[in-house]
Amino acid sequence: MVHSAASTSFLNRRVHVLVGDITSQQVDAIVNAANHTLLGGGGVDGAIHRRGGSRILEECRKLRESRFPQGLPAGQAVITSAGNLPAKYVVHTVGPIVRGGAPDSALLAACYRNSLALASEHHLRSIAFPAISTGAYGYPREQAAPVVSSAIESFLAESSVPYEVRLVFFDLSDAQIFLGNQVFSKP
Numbered sequence: 001m002v003h004s005a006a007s008t009s010f011l012n013r014r015v016h017v018l019v020g021d022i023t024s025q026q027v028d029a030i031v032n033a034a035n036h037t038l039l040g041g042g043g044v045d046g047a048i049h050r051r052g053g054s055r056i057l058e059e060c061r062k063l064r065e066s067r068f069p070q071g072l073p074a075g076q077a078v079i080t081s082a083g084n085l086p087a088k089y090v091v092h093t094v095g096p097i098v099r100g101g102a103p104d105s106a107l108l109a110a111c112y113r114n115s116l117a118l119a120s121e122h123h124l125r126s127i128a129f130p131a132i133s134t135g136a137y138g139y140p141r142e143q144a145a146p147v148v149s150s151a152i153e154s155f156l157a158e159s160s161v162p163y164e165v166r167l168v169f170f171d172l173s174d175a176q177i178f179l180g181n182q183v184f185s186k187p
Contacts, residue, residue: 007166010149010184014156015165017182019175022168023051028124029089030082031115033132036071036094038064038078044130044170048090052083056090075110079118089124091115095133103139108132109151116155119162128166131174141174145181153184 007018022030022044032048035041038060040049049056059080064071072078077093093115096107111132119127132148133139152165169175 008179010182011153011156014163015152015167015184017167017169017175017179019169019172021047021170022128022130023047023085025128025166025168026086027126027128027164027166028087028162029079029091029119029122029127030085030087031077031127031129031132032090032092033130033135033137034072034092034094036073038068038072038092043135048085052085052090055083056080060092074104075107075114077111077114077118079122087128089122091118091127093132095137096139098133098138098140103133103143105143105147108139108144108147112148112151113155116152116159116162116165120159124162126164126166127162128168131167131169131178134174141177142181145178146183148178149182149184 007016009016033044035045040046040057063078072094074094074096077091079089079091082088082090093111095111096104134141134144169178
């Protein structure tokens with residue numbers, strides 16, 4: 001894995017694209033690319049649950065019992081504490097799964113918008129996202145970049161909170177694909 005201290009910024013330095021470990025981000029909230037069960041899994045979801053500890057899982061179980069007995073629907077987002085993570089909160093969202101056919105850009109955009117809305121509701125100044133749905137869920141990275149950048153830009157145009165949005169890529173190649181396909185407005 002390649003880590004980079006430098007980042008590329010957009011939207012008057014409100015959005016930063018960087019390579020690193022989402023579980024190490026010192027922000028108010030990190031976003032979990034969760035599966036619908038909210039009970040942990042592989043990839044980012046597994047890493048967050050492992051590093052964050054049992055408190056996150058306990059809160060997710062309570063959410064399943066009280067609000068989402070069938071699991072969290074794709075595109076929606078919920079918030080828990082961050083357990084042992086350096087962040088204060090974890091926002092869990094379930095991205096669309098791509099199995100043949102066209103990827104669901106509306107659902108992917110909803111993941112980002114709904115996560116940002118929760119951050120705004122909780123008056124969080126900073127939030128860090130992984131690349132939702134582009135791993136095991138199969139969303140093509142080149143197609144995700146314009147959807148993600150457009151959703152973030154449209155939300156931030158209407159809201160002053162969160163002030164900082166980080167897009168944290170695990171691999172340099174994924175960050176480069178994003179940067180080559182994003183559609184943020186030029187200053």
